[in-house]
Amino acid sequence: MNKKPFPSMLVLGSLAFAGVLTGIVLTFWVAPVEGSLGIVQKIFYFHVPSAISSYIGFGLCGIASIAYLLKPAKWADRLAQAGAELGVVFATCVLITGPLWGYKSWGTYWEWEPRLTSMLLTFLIYVSYLLLRQFGGEGEMARKVGAIMGVLGLVGIGIIRISVTLWGGVHPQVVTGKGGGIHPSMKPAFYTCFVAFMVLSAVLIWLRVRIAQQADEIESLHLLAGDVEYDLEKNQ
């Protein structure tokens, strides 16, 4: 088993760290305070990239789950689990930071409007997926049911994406859709955070997949050792 991380992983990790630090500096020292919402709008620079990272995580889980259902392979299962974990972590961040920002702009922490509700439901689908994988055993059935849940979550992502366009709601559409966009002076901070979060997501996925891969290798070596022990005892 390879003990040392790949050099490219270290490079990516350093890039993610430098990107996040630059993002913080740009957010607080360069980007101006927004006119109508005030300082609370600075949540936006981490809230939106987190949301995109969670979509990437859930999307990876869904696609890897389809691959697993078509042709069961360990890599697809590992990738699906890593994607679901990443998605749940970033969606937790989104579901915490969003209401705090919403409180200032809507006067309430939570609105049962299409985007927020569909985000919460998708998050719960992937939390259920992770619970199933954690406590449902290592059997083929648990993997397949998990994969079906992963695919089901993909529908949720589609609903989150089109919810505002189809059903309206109070969630702002600043970056996409018919939103007014962001002021040029805010763009460096936003795009730096966006790129940094994409790199950070890649690093976290990579780390998680490697851990799962190493766990599988150790388990197969334990099985092999068990076979050798059995043979030795039989021959004695």
Place this chain on the structure above:
Amino acid sequence: MSSSSRRPARLLHAAFALLLLLLAGSASSLLTPSTAVAEEQSEAKPAAAKAEETKMVTGFEPGTNEEQVSGFNLMVIAYLAFWGVLFVYFLSLVGRQKKLKGELGELKARLDALEERTKE
């Protein structure tokens, strides 16, 4: 635990401390102008208004929560929660890696014992 195995954990702690320092620096830089403005406003208040403020409280009246929770506080809570969640996840990954290292040690001992038995 060897010093080489502690290095990543130390690096991680140092990185988190740096992030916290940056966030604290950001918070202080944002607080300074608002405090100055607040001081200016308080100086500009007429003496009658100041006297009204310093009156003894004789009863409580309900207010709205919206007035009490400032945007700054919400932002600080959001950032702390955000980095807290990410840090906890990162720690869980480090924990899982450590557990694997322990299992690898066990496996090595088992294989060494097997090798000895095979030689016998």
